[in-house]
Amino acid sequence: MADILSLKESAVVYLDRSGGLEKLTEDCKQFNDPQHAEAVYRFCVTVNPSDVIEVDPVLGDCVLHEPLRATALFQSVFFLAIKTLSLIEKIHTQSQVNVILNLTHLPPFPEYTLDLGCFPRGRGPMRPISMEGLVIAVTRVTKYTQGARFLCINDDCPCSTGFHHIRVHAPGATESATVRNDFSCMICNSQLKEDVKFRVLGDKQLVELIHVKALEVLNARQQSSLRYQSVTLFLRDELCNSMTIGRLYRVLGIPAHVHQWPNLTWSVEANGVRPWEPEYLCNISVGFQELLRATASSPWRFSAIAAHGFGLDIAPPGSYDTLKLGLLLSLVQTRADAEEACHNLDLLVVATDTLVFDRLMTYSLGLARRGVRHQASGEMFASLSRDEHGTGTANIHAGSALLATGGICMLGDLGYYKKDKLDSIQSVLESRTVSVFILGKKYGEDADQQLSFPLQCSFWALADPSQRSGRTDCTVLGTAEMGPVPLQLADTFGLVIQCKDMLREQALLAQTVHTLQQSVQPGKPLYPSRWEFSSQDYQELVTHAQTLKVELSPGAEKMIHGYYMASRRVRTLSQGVKMSVASIKLL
Ligand SMILES: [Zn+2]
Structure with missing residues (x-):
């Protein structure tokens, strides 16, 4: 117990130092509209693992290796802060606070990176990892249930009113894991019924990410029997539409086994997305x-x-x-x-x-x-x-x-x-x-x-x-x-x-001579020259x-301009000299 208390204390210290508490106060203002009562209040907090480790190594370890436990810690700290500072009057229970920890980065060690080309990959721990890849497919943005309120059907039970049974989305959870009709009350064991008017919806989008080496297969330079398997990313809320098809990204996410009877798929809940460009060597030979x-x-x-x-x-x-x-x-x-x-x-x-x-x-x-x-x-x-x-x-x-x-x-x-x-x-x-x-x-x-x-x-x-x-x-x-x-x-x-x-x-x-010689003596230099350059x-x-x-030199600019004017004139003359529209645009 003392352990949890000290972790919460460290979380408060970190939030205070990083400006997280200020942001919380700011975020709470939007919920204080008296017309609006919600079952779940959602807060995103930016967490820098290095800074957390500075404050408390145990809390830092928790953030990096037990994301669900860390989220629960921050949730209870947020609830305490909201209650103590009276930031939102209508909030009743801790379960109404939905906290999303957005990690700024992960330690640059192999344990925290996932190579999308390796197999099998579903056996790793369910903690944040970083991966790089190419987006090959995206879905449209659809809705998912961020949170829902459930009431006990037994009128004598205290859970038949209030906000005791709140379910929020957890990484990897399907829609039916969050909202279903066979939950039972923790106090009287009667059936729970969802209070539909309190359901909170969010946006979600699915993205297929694949190892960038998969492009080499499409290049058709050499025939390859390699096959690359893409991974499905779940982008939620702010992250929707943050990835463009055909581009490369570094994604920080939490792997999850998604149960969908009779299948079990391995997917990743994205936590952060950043454009990525592999490093290219650019030496000149x-x-x-x-x-x-x-x-x-x-x-x-x-x-x-x-x-x-x-x-x-x-x-x-x-x-x-x-x-x-x-x-x-x-x-x-x-x-x-x-x-x-x-x-x-x-x-x-x-x-x-x-x-x-x-x-x-x-x-x-x-x-x-x-x-x-x-x-x-x-x-x-x-x-x-x-x-x-x-x-x-x-x-x-x-x-x-x-x-x-x-x-x-x-x-x-x-x-x-x-x-x-x-x-x-x-x-x-x-x-x-x-x-x-x-x-x-x-x-x-x-x-x-x-x-x-x-x-x-x-x-x-x-x-x-x-x-x-x-x-x-x-x-x-x-x-x-x-x-x-x-x-x-x-x-x-x-x-x-x-x-x-x-x-x-x-x-x-x-x-003809060239082609014949190439096929008879491949690789033999046929034209000795002072200037020979390899493909590399x-x-x-x-x-x-x-x-x-x-940068264009004035001379070059003048020449291109002259060529441009001449081509336009030639095109309007239409005396059989062809000049494509796109070429003129290009000039
Ligand atoms: Zn009950």
Whole structure:
């Protein structure tokens, strides 16, 4: 008993020092509306485990390892404070106080982190842990019962009035664990009945979090038989809508076994959510540093040589330099920052022999921070399913484009897409949002709802002009060269590179010799040059370039402005010179 008393004392000292008591006084004001009587009063308190340990190591240990006991301690301290300071007159029992402890962080030790890639993971202790991962699905926000008041049906029992039987939500509890009709009175053992008008509802949202390495499976660089299992997070109240599909987060949460007959699932009740970015090494290789020094006299040479020597495993140096430069530019330009501003460069390559270009793109995709190759069998934007964790609401799953947030989504040859798919790519590229329509009737809601998610990736696509779409209007100027791709769709790409003229006989021969030699003697350097860079060198260069803050020199600005004006004029002249709308916007 003395032990509990000293813990409560320490809790008061901590709350006093951390400003928690002041916040409590502030929070209580909203409950003092005389029109309003509630069964449960909810308080969130920020708890810094390091500071608690400073005050009392035993209390700190309790906060970190026995979250339910710690919550009960703070609950009784809060009730005492409210009563002693007369903060809320209408509060009657301690069980009416619902305390949520929001931990600021956890100690940086392996015992407190969960690797989402490890298995089995359901055997760990039910205490706060931290995990990092990628959001691959979110549900709509639905309601849950924060707290409810129960009355005894026996009129002679003191529990037939007042606030003796209060149930509040605990981590991992299902709706039926909080409210049910077979509870019995602790005094007379009669049945309890819920006083429905006192039920307090809160918001909840379910999120699927997966190990970030799962993206490597989608990259299609190497075939992998690995399978990653996502974990379900429960976000409640303030945390709802704090996670965006396709982004990375560090989540602090309490694991819980959720019983739902006949299943038992392992889920996590989120306690805190923060955006997270893995650390990338951005050293510049010695080779590129030397190149930079050697080419410092010219603004063009560095990028020209970097593009010249790019992707040598696939194409000989000097071929498709414009495309290689475009790929590098798109890699550097594409990222999603904390402000959620969009930086991207969509690339459409028009070429008769798509195989080499497909290989070049696949190779470049491996250099991106995040690269997703869209598979014909997969969903490109978003798909819906019914949530299986008891809410029955719509669960929105990320498709390739949303999974590629902050990176590249490679579409491959557009000639293989059906017209309706091409139309949806066009509308998504124009609006840069992915919209999902949720039929209310199907997912247990009264009204239909349309949700939108920002599209924050660059698309890479190929088109073969020799493929005919069977249209009759393909003789119209400007449509014939794009093959199966409608001009309006090509217009939405920021950069269209025509590679068909490059395949002259000589280039074709060079490519053939290159491919043959590569397959006979893989890895052998074919073109001894002073400037040789490995894939890793390029990857580091791209990563480093992404972190640079670029400023336009007055000369460059003048040139781009001149080009912009000229392109606008050319477009209005409409004398057959094509300039896509997206390109002009990009400029
Ligand atoms: Zn009773």
